[in-house]
Amino acid sequence: MRMREDMTFPAEEYERRIDELRHRMQQRLLDAVVITDPENLMYLTDYQTTGYSFFQALVVPLESEPFMITRQMEESNVLERTWVEITRPYPDTGDAIQQLVTTLKEFGLDTKSVGYERNSYFFPAYQQDRIHTSFRAGHLMDCFGIVEQGRVRKSSYEIDVMRRAAHATEAGMRAGLAAIEPGVTENDVAAEIARGMFTAGGEYPAVMPYVTSGPRTMIGHATWEGRELQSGDAVFLEIAGCYRRYHTAMMRTALLHEMTPAMAHAEERMKTALRELKAVLRPGLTVSDADSIVRTIISDNNVGAELVTRAGYSIGIAFPPSWDEGYILSLMPGGYTVLEEGMTFHVIPWMWGVEGRRTVGISDTIRITDTGCASFFELDEDFTVKGMGDVAGDETAGLRAV
Known part of the structure; x- marks a missing residue:
């Protein structure tokens, strides 16, 4: 050597x-x-x-x-x-x-x-x-x-590299959320995400960012296609920053309308799922236990949404065509693998089909510590609310606007 x-x-x-x-x-x-x-x-x-x-x-x-x-x-x-x-x-x-x-x-x-x-x-x-x-x-x-x-278990050296990937992830997400306004295109938002990630020291990710808006949020694994954002849209972002091929990933949602009861409920369900999971996530828990916590909370909703995937997956080294290590280990029903210190996961309590026509997401990348877990991120989990209009095609009054 x-x-x-x-x-x-x-x-x-x-x-x-x-x-x-x-x-x-x-x-x-x-x-x-x-x-x-x-x-x-x-x-x-x-x-x-x-x-x-x-x-x-x-x-x-x-x-x-x-x-x-x-x-x-x-x-x-x-x-x-x-x-x-x-x-x-x-x-x-x-x-x-x-x-x-x-x-x-x-x-x-x-x-x-x-x-x-x-x-x-x-x-x-x-x-x-x-x-x-x-x-x-x-x-x-x-x-x-x-x-x-x-x-599957990251060393302290790897955790440090993933922190640098997380810095790029956050920078890209902040830039993307800041760019979301009526009249800009999905391409404009994607360009700002890329600029944010790469100027923060990020390298090319295994998958480029997912950027969908309006009715396109219901298309699985779709990303930008030039659609112009409109007042009343929801915008779904999922990105993974990369450093030395190590990745961390994050989902966030922006609204170009006032907060509605349906969106407020969806936000609360996802934040609750993350909070309650992270409160108990530790060595000794099984991947099935972790999935059950998230799945139970997301399934208990009054807006008709579903968690249609696993609740999370291992994340670390990746090349295209995928940024995840889910083939190594996933948080999903029926799994008996026990969590250990050093494992890292992208936890995804996203909600597909809110009121049958929108997908929204809030997620986190976490690491298992000796006594619990810790997030790689500092960015808050709230929906970014921009706009005073009603939901596109919906006359329901909103609850909150900024």
Whole structure:
């Protein structure tokens, strides 16, 4: 392992991660693992590139030095970003899987038990078929999740990096909320969010911000499409700031009308869910317990809204196409995983279909501490209310305006 001072974390953090991975390899009787997931490569080595659609892998033997297989163009990311000293790049005119098999043989692993991430987005079935065809003297085993077992609990170093991501998240949200006015477009709001995040030190997020307004708030995972904001609209924002590929996420809602009874009730339900969950969230609680608290409070509403998803998900390292680690751990019914210190979650007690036609949200990114939990954010959770008009298409009188 090369000692260098320009990486995200100190050398001892990466040494710990590799040592713990090797311990899990021993438990699973593996002589080596082939790691292809971009988040796992980042976690183990600090390697990152936007070119992860091309095959790339870190091979970690149980006893000898790790090495990387990358596209030749990406080798510079290994040399300039990581502690890895051994690389075997392949040219665009070469064969990535053949390079992997040949290099496994070079280092005496061709007759060994080798694990690979069968569920990795970026190790497609046709490449897996080829390695099974070519790797004939050894034994291949699915080891998906072997790195994620370490990622689910964040170290103090990781928590500090996530605080920097949270700074970018808050800056982007403040800028977006400030930009919301009748006559501006969703694109204008998105541009201000991006400006806020990036000028606060944020880097490109795994997913760009979600910005929807008016009837478009009912479209799942939609984002800006040029719609002009109108008096009477609700505007839904969900953004994740990023620093060194670590993310924190936040939902907020703005109203371009007076506060209505329905919106006041929705705001109260979501704030209550966050408050009551954070009051009891601690090591020892299960993910199902946490989901039940949120789901029960959100379901007890008089505006016809639903919580149509899980109540939250693990969050940390991410590359496009998703900012969450929900495939590692989610807050959802039926889960018996026990929460532990260092776990981090985006908690999402959002409400889909308020009075059948609007989606609103308030969320938080929290970390589990030794005795409870703590938020990464300081931004208040209230709806941002701008405007004195009635709800679009609704003559109900409002309750509050600023």
